Amino acid sequence: MNKTELIAKVAEVAGLSKVDSKKAIEAAIEATKAALKAGEKVQIPGVITLSVAERAARTGKNPRTGEQIVIPAKKQVKIKAGSELEAAIK
Secondary structure: OOHHHHHHHHHHHHOOOHHHHHHHHHHHHHHHHHHHHOOOOEEEOOOEEEEEEEEOOEEEEOOOOOOEEEEOOEEEEEEEEOHHHHHHOO
16 A cells, blocks of 8 residues: 555545545654654554664675675664554454
8 A cells, every 4th residue: 555545545434535634644754753853752552663773883794795894873763563453464
């Protein structure tokens, strides 16, 4: 399901127009981005938990040349499915 299909489905289920549905979804995405950027955890109980984890710098190997390289530290989004979501897909 892509974003357009999600907007259509939310509009259908919630009884909203596609324009209102699009605004709501985009607002939720922006709020999620802002919270993660601020280092906060985003939780929808039973469905999903999003958080930011720091990955330390490490050494790796260039697969083409075999040369040692330094992989820089970075922040990464961690996603954990909730129990209701996991039960729904079984």
